[in-house]
Structures are given as C-alpha cells and as structure tokens.
Amino acid sequence: MHPHQYIAATNITEAVSLLARHGARARILAGGTDLLVQLRSDRYELDAVVDAKAIPELMELTLDGSLTIGAALPCYRVYEDKEVAAAFPGIIDAASLIGGIQVQSRASIGGNLCNATPSADGICPLIVHSGVVTITGVAGTRTMAVEDFATGPGRNALGYGEMLVNVHLPKPMANFGAAYQRFIPRNEMDIAVAGVAAAVTLAESGDKITSARVALAAVGPTPIFAKQASAFLVGQPATEEVFARAGEIASTEATPITDMRGTVEQRHHLVGVLTRRTLAQATQRARGNF
Amino acid sequence: MTQTPEQSVRKVSVQCTLNGQPTEFLAAPYLSLLETLRETLGLTGTKEGCNDGNCGACTVNVDGRIIDSCLMLGVEAEGKVIETIEGVAPAGGLHPLQQAFLEEAALQCGICTPGFLVSAKALLEREPDADEQRIRLWLAGNLCRCTGYDKIIRAVEKARDGMK
Numbered sequence: 001m002h003p004h005q006y007i008a009a010t011n012i013t014e015a016v017s018l019l020a021r022h023g024a025r026a027r028i029l030a031g032g033t034d035l036l037v038q039l040r041s042d043r044y045e046l047d048a049v050v051d052a053k054a055i056p057e058l059m060e061l062t063l064d065g066s067l068t069i070g071a072a073l074p075c076y077r078v079y080e081d082k083e084v085a086a087a088f089p090g091i092i093d094a095a096s097l098i099g100g101i102q103v104q105s106r107a108s109i110g111g112n113l114c115n116a117t118p119s120a121d122g123i124c125p126l127i128v129h130s131g132v133v134t135i136t137g138v139a140g141t142r143t144m145a146v147e148d149f150a151t152g153p154g155r156n157a158l159g160y161g162e163m164l165v166n167v168h169l170p171k172p173m174a175n176f177g178a179a180y181q182r183f184i185p186r187n188e189m190d191i192a193v194a195g196v197a198a199a200v201t202l203a204e205s206g207d208k209i210t211s212a213r214v215a216l217a218a219v220g221p222t223p224i225f226a227k228q229a230s231a232f233l234v235g236q237p238a239t240e241e242v243f244a245r246a247g248e249i250a251s252t253e254a255t256p257i258t259d260m261r262g263t264v265e266q267r268h269h270l271v272g273v274l275t276r277r278t279l280a281q282a283t284q285r286a287r288g289n290f
Numbered sequence: 291m292t293q294t295p296e297q298s299v300r301k302v303s304v305q306c307t308l309n310g311q312p313t314e315f316l317a318a319p320y321l322s323l324l325e326t327l328r329e330t331l332g333l334t335g336t337k338e339g340c341n342d343g344n345c346g347a348c349t350v351n352v353d354g355r356i357i358d359s360c361l362m363l364g365v366e367a368e369g370k371v372i373e374t375i376e377g378v379a380p381a382g383g384l385h386p387l388q389q390a391f392l393e394e395a396a397l398q399c400g401i402c403t404p405g406f407l408v409s410a411k412a413l414l415e416r417e418p419d420a421d422e423q424r425i426r427l428w429l430a431g432n433l434c435r436c437t438g439y440d441k442i443i444r445a446v447e448k449a450r451d452g453m454k
Contacts, residue, residue, distance in 0.1 A: 001320045001321070001322075003296050003298065003299040003318070003319075003320045004299065004319065005299050005300070006302065006319035006320075006363060006365045008368075029363075031361070032361050032362055032363065032366075033343055033361050036322065036343075036361050037342045039320075040341065040342070049319070049363070076355065099343070099431065100346065100430045100431020100432075101356055101409070101431050102343070102346055102349055102356050102357050102358045102361075103361070103431065105355035105357045106358075106362065188427065188430040189344070189430045
C-alpha cells in the first residue's frame with residue numbers, strides 16, 4: 001500500500017475541503033472493504049484517506065416513515081434495526097447478503113453505491129424504493145435519483161471535491177412491497193451472476209398493480225432501472241402470468257456480457273426468472289405476508 | 291537526503307483496549323490492523339490468509355463485532371475495544387470452543403483456526419442457542435480448505451451445548 005496520511009474528519013466541511021485539496025489523490029473511507037483491497041492492488045495511489053465514520057450525517061439512520069441511511073453506516077446497523085427491517089424489507093434482503101458477517105460489520109450501502117460495480121447488491125433495492133442520494137461538495141449540495149448515480153463499471157456521478165452524504169428512501173405507500181434476489185453458485189459470500197430487485201404497490205383490493213419498479217444487477221455496465229418492465233406492470237393484475245411477461249420484458253432491457261461468472265444467455269434467462277420471483281415476493285410482502 | 295514515501299507520512303499515536311489491556315502504540319496510517327497487530331504489536335495469532343476480505347483468517351472482534359482485520363486500518367483502532375485470538379482463552383486454561391476444537395479434531399493445518407474461534411465466540415456470546423444452520427451462515431465468512439467444515443460445525447455445537 002502506498003504510504004498515505006489518515007484523517008478522521010469530524011464534519012462534512014472538513015471532509016470536502018480535504019477532497020478538494022487532494023483531488024484524485026484523496027478518497028473517503030467508510031468500511032474500507034473495497035477501498036483497502038483497491039489500495040493494496042495498486043490500482044491507484046492516495047496521499048490522504050479521509051475516514052468519514054466520525055461525521056454524524058454519514059452515520060445517520062432515521063426512520064420517520066421515510067428512511068435516511070448515512071453513506072458510511074455499516075450494513076448490520078440497517079438490518080439489525082427491526083423497524084427498518086419491517087418497513088423496508090427490500091433493503092434488508094441486500095444488506096444481509098453483502099459479504100459475510102465480518103464484511104457486514106464494516107461495509108456500507110453508501111460505499112456499495114460509490115464503488116459502483118455492476119453486480120452491487122445494494123444499489124438495485126435502492127432504485128426500486130425510488131431512492132435519492134444527497135451529494136455535497138465545495139460548490140454546494142445536490143440530489144440525484146439513485147439510478148443516475150452509477151455511470152459505468154466502478155464510476156459514479158461524484159465530481160471533483162464531492163462526497164456522498166446519504167441516500168433517502170421516501171415513505172412507502174400503503175400496500176407496497178419490495179424484494180431483492182440474486183443468483184450465485186453457493187448460498188452466501190459470492191458475487192451475483194445476476195440480481196433483480198422489484199417493488200410493487202397494489203390497489204386496496206390487493207390484486208391489481210398500481211405502480212412498480214424493477215432494477216437489474218450484474219447484467220450491464222451499471223445497475224439498470226428496467227423502465228419498460230416497470231411501465232408494463234402498471235394497471236396489470238398481480239398474477240404469475242403478468243410477472244412472467246414482465247420478466248421477458250426485463251430480459252430485453254439487460255445488456256450482459258459473458259465473463260468468468262456467467263454467459264450472456266444465462267444472464268438473460270436469470271433476469272427473467274428472478275424478475276418473476278421478486279415480483280411474486282414483493283407482491284406477497286405488499287399483502288402483508290413476509 | 292530525500293525522504294522515502296514511508297518517511298514522509300507521520301505515524302499516529304493510537305490508544306485502544308486490546309485483549310482487556312489499555313494499549314498505546316504508534317501506527318503507520320497505511321498499514322492494516324492485521325499488519326499492525328502482527329508486526330507492530332507482535333500478536334501473531336491472527337493469521338493472514340487472502341488479505342482481501344474473503345477468507346476470514348484475520349478475523350478479530352472490534353467493539354463486539356467481528357471484522358476482517360485486513361480490511362481495517364491500524365489507525366482506526368483509536369478508542370476501540372479489540373479482542374484477538376490471544377484474548378480468547380482464560381488464564382491457565384482453554385475456552386470451551388478451543389477445547390471442543392481439539393476434541394472434535396476441527397483443524398488440520400490450523401491457519402484458519404484463530405479466525406473461526408474468534409467468529410464462533412462472538413456468535414455464541416450473542417446467540418447462545420444458535421442452531422446448525424445459523425452457525426453455518428455466521429461462519430460463511432471463514433474459509434477452511436482442510437476440514438470440509440463438518441468437524442468445525444460439530445465443535446461449535448459441542449461448545450455451545452457445554453456453555454449452557
């Protein structure tokens with residue numbers, strides 16, 4: 001690891017001024033589960049590592065109907081909160097399967113966003129929950145839909161001297177449910193071959209879909225908001241046939257590659273299957289069955 | 291005389307509680323907690339396996355949570371309560387998990403063993419009734435290439451039953 005200095009910033013102003021001063025030679029440290037691996041691989045060198053875990057806003061977890069997750073908050077803090085788990089099960093699906101227990105003690109949802117790998121388990125559930133990120137920098141603060149934050153493999157929308165502060169999920173409507181599932185060759189501690197998050201809101205009768213969002217992981221250069229599948233579902237009955245058709249549409253929105261984890265064909269197939277299954281699970285949750 | 295990059299970065303004074311003892315040391319801010327434990331503090335019970343957060347051989351307990359010490363900087367130990375494998379056994383004896391690992395032959399080469407013990411201890415302290423499935427899931431972040439895991443799981447179950 002290239003010798004770098006370490007600064008535990010205590011407020012956002014201090015952190016962004018350090019980022020502005022060092023440019024690309026400074027990075028924010030949250031859980032370090034990606035950053036330290038990358039520093040050790042000599043992918044890049046830093047002069048300054050800015051620890052964000054002493055900044056109160058980045059360690060926030062506020063549930064007031066809506067949910068605000070500070071960018072440096074470790075996964076376990078999210079999934080061990082029973083009220084959050086009940087209100088936002090789609091987020092819990094992801095937070096409790098990123099890495100093993102050791103990684104979940106440190107890794108943050110915000111770090112998962114910033115690292116912006118196409119296979120990130122944490123991003124698609126935020127997209128289907130209509131998440132909005134808050135970004136701040138020396139020039140001010142801005143917000144952005146989660147689906148616009150990842151711009152390419154390992155690339156994100158943060159500009160010079162900017163940092164991610166939090167992600168905000170609006171209060172779910174009545175009869176809302178969400179779920180995330182991925183396919184991996186073993187049961188835990190692996191990287192998704194493909195993953196799908198789905199969210200539905202049902203009419204009061206519980207059988208008709210009034211709004212839906214579907215997002216796809218590991219099947220394109222970034223996590224993908226499947227707009228066509230999402231639009232198709234609106235107004236449809238919540239049936240297996242409709243979920244299967246949505247899966248076929250979502251499959252056409254995936255742009256996967258063949259790599260060591262899977263082939264293009266397998267990934268298209270998996271998107272169809274996982275879309276169908278997550279829609280069914282989200283529907284069950286929308287009906288109050290966990 | 292020009293400085294090497296290492297000389298240009300100042301070491302940081304860190305105070306923490308390590309295996310129950312107040313501890314102060316100078317940490318190079320670019321060394322992992324694993325490197326700091328082994329090379330600065332001489333605690334070589336914590337092992338380096340993959341050094342990238344996959345294998346769990348370097349597992350230590352920080353403020354009651356298990357973490358991979360290869361993925362944390364030594365300077366981040368400031369103010370923390372840390373327990374390594376050296377802090378697991380009571381004075382003059384073995385922890386029930388260590389005894390069970392011996393009786394069940396839950397190790398062969400032994401490199402993964404400190405990590406398994408630190409992880410399993412944290413589980414049984416939090417969840418004294420953890421069942422086999424829960425134990426297997428909790429230990430998914432610890433890899434063993436020798437035993438095939440069954441003996442390890444049996445040892446943890448034996449320790450669990452003995453600790454009740």
